[in-house]
Amino acid sequence: MSVTVRPVASFEEYLTAMRTWRLAWRAAFDHVVPAEHLPSAELTEARRDSLEAVYDDVRDRDAVFVADAGGVVGYAHLVTDTDRTGAFVPDDDAELHALYVRPDRWGEGVGSALLERVESACSEATRLVLQTFAANEDGRAFYRARGFERVGDHTFEVGGESYPTVVLAKPLRN
Template sequence: MTININKCTLEDSRKLQKIGYETFKETFEHQNSPENMNAYLDRAFNLKQLEKELSNISSQFFLVYFNDEAAGYLKVNTNEAQSEEMGDETLEIERIYIKKKFQKHGIGKYLLNKAMEIALENNKKKIWLGVWEKNENAIAFYKKMGFVHSGVHSFYMGGEKQMDFIMIKTLI
């Protein structure tokens, strides 16, 4: 078993689009209407949007491979790229998704460790993320990894307002 991670560039936008669509649908399709799912996917994963995000120096994407097969990805934000104003001492994990068939192989922990490494390299004291209140498996995983629930923020799935728990982990 080998896990490798590669930082994404603009040339990876189509790969990122493919894995973004696939992992988001796998994770949330059964709990959301097709209309809201498609509206979100079209907005969040169109190539123009992904290229804009890939070009932002305060955001970084990483593709993770399990035995040379794309298994998931990570997106982290600092500074003004964060989806909530959390201050200069924080790093946001905006997206961390793993294909279902690769879950339970330690990839989530691997990606979280990568995010913590980036945070520490950038002198950040905390990392945080938003997780849908109905995503019980993810919430349990983040708690196990030392994150604590500290608030909520709104997330829009198409036209539907949903609530994300904000979870924070102190690093130093």
């Protein structure tokens, strides 16, 4: 399978990336989060409108990459601005805010290609840090196999409920 990882090129492509996120979230976390709090597979018109403002913001301030294999099959969102990283991210580190692959493409190297591109974009950071649900055993195994280690615990709120997360970090080559 040939995949090219590159910056997101348009709002429409960003919407496709968000559909990828929705499908991956439903598949990966259906055993973690109650069904009523999982995102629907389709975007409503209201959600599409709200994502336009989000796209303008992240396009100008963060790095959003897509994995293209004749269409978007995955995406990653990197945050390097310390004013925008999560509370669990130390000042000298970058945050992998999101990395999602369409479930029908899991196991094909798409996530690894996205992660490599994100790491290459972290020129100033000491480490790449992320949080994932503590119950996300597959995700934790993916990151451990790529050099991430557990450095802490945190929580993430979904639907008014807090869920335990683990914070993982990987030293970067600078």
